[in-house]
Amino acid sequence: MEFFNGPIVMALVFVFTMIIGVPIPFAAGIATVAGLIIADIPLSLMALSAWTAFEPFPLVTIPLFILAGQLMEHGGMSEKLVTISKKLVGAYKGGMGLVTVVACMFFAALSGSGPATTAAIGSITIPAMKKEGYDSGFAGGIAAAAGALGSMIPPSNLIIIFALVSDVSIPRLFLAGILPGIALGLMLMVVVFIISLKNNYGGADAKFQFRPLLCALWDGKWAMFAPIIILGGIYAGIFTPSEAAAVAVAYGLFVGLFIYKGLTVKKLVEAFKFTAVVIGTVMFILGSTKAFGQLVTIYDIPESILNLFQGLANHPELVLLLIGIFYIFIGMWLESVAQIIIFTAVFLPLVTKLGIDPVVFGIFTVLTCEIGFLTPPIGINLFVAARITGDSIEKISIGVLPLLVPYILMVLILVYFSDWVTYLPDLVYGVSK
Amino acid sequence: MLKKLNQYFEEVLCTFFLSVVFISVITQVVLRFGFSSAAVWAEETAVYGLIFATYLGASLGIKRREHVRITFIVLSFPKKLKVVSIILADILWLGFLALMIVQTIVYTKLLFDVSYVLPGLKIELRWLQMFMPLTFCLMVYRVFEVYWEWKKTGWKGLPL
Numbered sequence: 001m002e003f004f005n006g007p008i009v010m011a012l013v014f015v016f017t018m019i020i021g022v023p024i025p026f027a028a029g030i031a032t033v034a035g036l037i038i039a040d041i042p043l044s045l046m047a048l049s050a051w052t053a054f055e056p057f058p059l060v061t062i063p064l065f066i067l068a069g070q071l072m073e074h075g076g077m078s079e080k081l082v083t084i085s086k087k088l089v090g091a092y093k094g095g096m097g098l099v100t101v102v103a104c105m106f107f108a109a110l111s112g113s114g115p116a117t118t119a120a121i122g123s124i125t126i127p128a129m130k131k132e133g134y135d136s137g138f139a140g141g142i143a144a145a146a147g148a149l150g151s152m153i154p155p156s157n158l159i160i161i162f163a164l165v166s167d168v169s170i171p172r173l174f175l176a177g178i179l180p181g182i183a184l185g186l187m188l189m190v191v192v193f194i195i196s197l198k199n200n201y202g203g204a205d206a207k208f209q210f211r212p213l214l215c216a217l218w219d220g221k222w223a224m225f226a227p228i229i230i231l232g233g234i235y236a237g238i239f240t241p242s243e244a245a246a247v248a249v250a251y252g253l254f255v256g257l258f259i260y261k262g263l264t265v266k267k268l269v270e271a272f273k274f275t276a277v278v279i280g281t282v283m284f285i286l287g288s289t290k291a292f293g294q295l296v297t298i299y300d301i302p303e304s305i306l307n308l309f310q311g312l313a314n315h316p317e318l319v320l321l322l323i324g325i326f327y328i329f330i331g332m333w334l335e336s337v338a339q340i341i342i343f344t345a346v347f348l349p350l351v352t353k354l355g356i357d358p359v360v361f362g363i364f365t366v367l368t369c370e371i372g373f374l375t376p377p378i379g380i381n382l383f384v385a386a387r388i389t390g391d392s393i394e395k396i397s398i399g400v401l402p403l404l405v406p407y408i409l410m411v412l413i414l415v416y417f418s419d420w421v422t423y424l425p426d427l428v429y430g431v432s433k
Numbered sequence: 434m435l436k437k438l439n440q441y442f443e444e445v446l447c448t449f450f451l452s453v454v455f456i457s458v459i460t461q462v463v464l465r466f467g468f469s470s471a472a473v474w475a476e477e478t479a480v481y482g483l484i485f486a487t488y489l490g491a492s493l494g495i496k497r498r499e500h501v502r503i504t505f506i507v508l509s510f511p512k513k514l515k516v517v518s519i520i521l522a523d524i525l526w527l528g529f530l531a532l533m534i535v536q537t538i539v540y541t542k543l544l545f546d547v548s549y550v551l552p553g554l555k556i557e558l559r560w561l562q563m564f565m566p567l568t569f570c571l572m573v574y575r576v577f578e579v580y581w582e583w584k585k586t587g588w589k590g591l592p593l
Binding site: 017018019020021024025026029030033043044046047048050051054055057059063064067239243245246247250269273275277278279280281286287333335377378380 | 443444447448451452454455458459461462476479480482483484486487488489490491492493494497499500501502503504505506507518519521522523525526528529530532533536537539540543562565593
């Protein structure tokens with residue numbers, strides 16, 4: 001029982017400090033300090049890991065993709081994507097809602113972040129939906145739920161974090177995110193369509209025609225070309241993911257300054273400031289939790305977890321389901337990056353021992369984090385959407401409920417049939433060992 | 434002048450360091466495709482640019498009160514307990530920052546005793562590492578600034 005004291009004290013300290021209001025990255029730091037003291041490890045490890053946690057080069061991908069997303073949003077690409085989506089699905093019932101989902105799927109292929117996708121597309125489509133008489137909680141819910149696809153459809157910052165913790169290749173995980181991302185998008189569209197049919201939302205746009213769509217595609221060609229450069233570049237082996245992110249920034253700058261001309265100096269400065277605050281509040285936690293990861297090994301937590309689940313060794317899907325429920329619960333309270341760093345170290349050894357593909361587990365982890373984006377109290381996409389609609393978080397959290405159904409379904413699908421997830425990566429890179 | 438410095442210090446530096454990250458990585462791309470060569474220093478400048486952008490960004494996040502806190506529990510407390518809880522949280526937070534200042538100074542001192550030359554940039558790691566305690570000092574300053582602002586409102590509401 002003795003080695004369990006450390007982790008339990010750490011968990012208690014973490015929960016207590018969070019409840020009284022210490023910001024989460026610092027609460028994680030304080031909990032790590034407590035763990036180090038109990039394990040009698042010199043506290044200078046904190047200083048060391050505050051520095052070395054950032055040394056893996058692929059981490060630079062994250063700020064670059066955030067910056068690129070900002071530049072593309074303010075540079076005028078999100079408007080073009082909305083126009084294209086409008087010509088594609090705008091004519092159906094719930095047209096504007098469907099447009100939001102499709103535009104989010106497009107934007108997700110340029111940006112690596114769920115909240116950023118919600119902001120980029122939602123700020124255009126939410127006012128439009130409200131004008132068409134959508135309930136504003138539902139309108140915000142659509143943008144929040146579809147925006148969460150930003151973390152599943154590559155590039156994705158959360159996938160990069162998972163890849164770094166788990167040592168799975170980033171391009172492999174990126175490819176694995178494509179099919180579940182598209183499937184989720186389609187399921188979201190079904191839900192939006194059904195609810196709009198019931199409430200008679202929208203559907204007054206001009207009938208679907210090829211010509212206007214082609215015109216919109218041509219007009220938005222610079223925006224459509226971005227994912228081709230980013231993802232195509234990675235898969236053709238031209239760029240590493242980090243280089244692709246830098247190219248995305250350069251492309252966003254170029255198009256925003258010279259083609260769509262949406263970027264002003266002020267917006268450019270805003271984009272940098274925004275990126276700085278995001279990495280300062282989100283990536284900061286890497287420094288405080290690097291030491292945490294080492295503690296997990298020292299305390300042999302994966303070993304104890306393994307023993308805990310011994311009786312279920314023949315039912316890997318049940319274990320995955322339990323982890324999923326646990327992740328969704330944790331995701332309500334914890335920031336996703338923190339969740340991935342802390343719990344991948346704990347659970348990955350267990351699931352790989354049970355024969356679950358680490359790639360599948362990565363997609364599964366990101367999926368549960370997305371549900372965390374959409375559930376109060378710390379549902380970051382809900383915050384973003386609420387800021388746009390001007391409603392309370394409560395109202396958006398109710399509006400988003402029906403749109404959580406596809407996400408829950410996808411969790412169950414991944415638990416019971418997950419072979420298809422690795423179809424694309426296996427096709428491109430061959431079956432892994 | 435001082436006011437402007439206080440207002441824009443982190444923003445300017447963060448923008449600078451993020452630009453360093455971007456320029457380093459894009460330089461690698463350009464060099465590889467245009468000149469089939471590579472810059473040995475680029476990977477290091479990118480990583481260290483990221484480190485400073487992150488820690489200065491954390492300080493900026495404190496100034497703009499954008500760090501994610503779970504507040505709905507605290508907000509449900511009675512008025513007095515609310516204030517006590519947040520102040521206790523901030524004291525713990527400051528304690529952590531103080532510890533980081535001490536530990537990063539200890540670590541920097543250690544680097545002054547041994548030699549660790551960065552392979553790409555050919556400089557001693559200590560000349561970069563020594564700015565780490567300063568970033569944490571800046572965070573402490575920003576926490577106090579939040580309280581200073583709170584005082585100016587006549588202690589109304591909460592220092593969040």
